[in-house]
Amino acid sequence: MNFFYYILFILVMSFGAQAQSDTTTASDFIISVNVTPAVCMKTKSISPGQYSLGIDLGVDFKYLINNSIAVKSGFYYSHKGFDNNIIDAPAPFYREYKSYIDYFEIPVVFELSNISDKRVTASIFVGGLPQFMLKYYYIDKVNPDQSYVYSGKSLSDHNFRVFNIGLITGLGINYELNNKVRLGIDALYKMSFMNFRTIDIHDGYGSCYHYSVGINTRVSFLL
Secondary structure: OHHHHHHHHHHHHHHHHHHHHOOOOOOOEEEEEEEEEEEEEEEEOOOOOEOEEEEEEEEEEEEEOOOOEEEEEEEEEEEEEEEEEEOOOOOOOEEEEEEEEEEEEOOEEEEEEEEOOOOEEEEEEEEEEEEEEEEEEEEEEEEOOOEEEEEEEOOHHHOEOOEEEEEEEEEEEEEEOOOOEEEEEEEEEEEEOOOOEOOOHHHOOOOEEEEEEEEEEEEEEEO
């Protein structure tokens, strides 16, 4: 975390110096295609889950207020997974219970950038993350015989919160390939603010919040 604050301090100081020297502002729109492999996790008050891989796919639109400040929003499909080992079978068997949740997300992000080179830009960003749950399903596996029991559940069956809101933040690097195309990579962190279940904490499930850490890669086009 200290490293994160250090980078933030450098960007803010650089922005201040750059803003004083800027006499013109940019008013360009940028559209980006994003792919984000992520490590997902849920916090659970009764039995915490284990890490699992997920992925985000999306398109966002950025408006450059000036050379240092931008706002952006977009549309994302987010697939999140959570693993649990459930110890309720006699040895040598054990159960693996894997939950998956698909979201439609509309991030709204404020971005602060510093032009460290003619072609390279460093940025830090933070914003809100409205999330709409599309689907929940699970895979229940008993080892070592590898038998599977699969069931797809509707949202109402498990009392999930269809709408959630969260935080999105990260650090990014952009490279200007030419006057119209940019390549970028971000270290990205996302978390939910609200319990994604609406059921009571005493019913055996407990409170559940999800978060993820990922590496976003993108191709951007100036409009």
